[in-house]
Amino acid sequence: MRQKQDALRTQIIEAAKQRFMTMGYGKTTMGEIGEDCGISPAHLYNFFAGKLDLAVAIAEQASLEQQQVLSGILEAGKPSDTVLPRYFVTELELHARRQQSNPGLPGLLELVKQKRPMIFAGLQRRLLKDLSLYLNDRIRAGDVKAGDPFHLAESLHLATYAFRQPSFPVDRPLEELMEKLTGLVMLLLSGLKS
Numbered sequence: 001m002r003q004k005q006d007a008l009r010t011q012i013i014e015a016a017k018q019r020f021m022t023m024g025y026g027k028t029t030m031g032e033i034g035e036d037c038g039i040s041p042a043h044l045y046n047f048f049a050g051k052l053d054l055a056v057a058i059a060e061q062a063s064l065e066q067q068q069v070l071s072g073i074l075e076a077g078k079p080s081d082t083v084l085p086r087y088f089v090t091e092l093e094l095h096a097r098r099q100q101s102n103p104g105l106p107g108l109l110e111l112v113k114q115k116r117p118m119i120f121a122g123l124q125r126r127l128l129k130d131l132s133l134y135l136n137d138r139i140r141a142g143d144v145k146a147g148d149p150f151h152l153a154e155s156l157h158l159a160t161y162a163f164r165q166p167s168f169p170v171d172r173p174l175e176e177l178m179e180k181l182t183g184l185v186m187l188l189l190s191g192l193k194s
Contacts, residue, residue, distance in 0.1 A: 008037070008039070008047070009047050011037050012033065012037050012039075012044065012047055012048065012054070013054065013057050013058060013061060015033050015036040015037050016028070016033050016051070016054040016055075016057075016058065017058050017061075017102075018036070019032060019033055019036065020054075020055070020058070020104055020108055021102050021103070021104040021105065021108075022104075024104065025051065025055065025104075025107070025108060025111060028051065030044055030045070030048075030050065030051060033054070052111075052112075052115055052116065055108050055111055055112050055115075056112055056116055056119055058105075058108060059108065059109050059112040059119075059120070059123060060119075060123065062098065062105065062109070063123040063126060063127075064126075066091070066094055066127070067126050067127060067130065069090065069094060070087060070090060070091060070094075070127065070130065071130045073086055073087045073090055074087060074130055074131065074133070074134035075134075076134065076137045077137070077141070079138075079143055080135075080138045080143050080144055080189060080192070080193075081186070081189055081193075083134070084156070084185050084189060085181075085182045085185045085186060085189075087131070088156075088160050088163070088181055088182075088185050089178050089181055089182060089185075091160075091163075092163050092174075092177060092178060092181055093174070093178070095163075096174050096177075124157070127157070128150060128153045128154060128157060129150075131153040131156065131157070132149040132150040132152070132153040133149070135149040135152045135153055136149040143193070144192050144193065145192055145193065152192065155188075156185075156188060159184065159188055160181065160184060160185065163177065163180075163181050163184075
């Protein structure tokens with residue numbers, strides 16, 4: 001029974017994502033999403049209280065997918081001057097790919113950020129946790145100056161925010177943006193080296 005519910009929940013999220021990306025969040029109704037899944041709106045409300053909860057579920061899904069890719073880059077023992085540029089460039093590439101395949105997703109993420117800031121902040125902290133664990137390893141190895149690894153992770157995220165924010169327009173050539181981001185990360189690393 002639980003597997004059926006999980007499968008239906010996933011189907012609802014995918015139907016909402018499809019509607020939000022094509023029709024827009026504001027023009028989509030819960031009834032249309034339920035119809036796409038072959039269930040009544042009343043049954044849909046057993047899974048999600050409203051469209052905003054569906055938007056949060058989509059944001060959580062996107063964040064988890066991003067975290068899985070990025071955490072694979074943060075290998076303990078690997079030097080920061082090779083790992084960190086790759087980490088942030090990969091994050092930029094993921095963002096650009098998402099914008100191309102789902103142009104409405106950045107706006108949906110921005111909506112979640114505005115309407116549910118605590119949830120959005122929690123999604124961001126997931127990434128900071130993985131990065132701070134990596135930085136802690138690099139501090140112990142003497143590759144990065146001693147300091148609070150979570151604070152260092154926050155600082156790196158803040159310094160590269162312009163490349164990572166959901167509404168950042170990826171209208172310049174990706175290679176140019178990647179080059180600028182790599183330069184920025186290398187500059188930041190020069191101040192973090194032991």
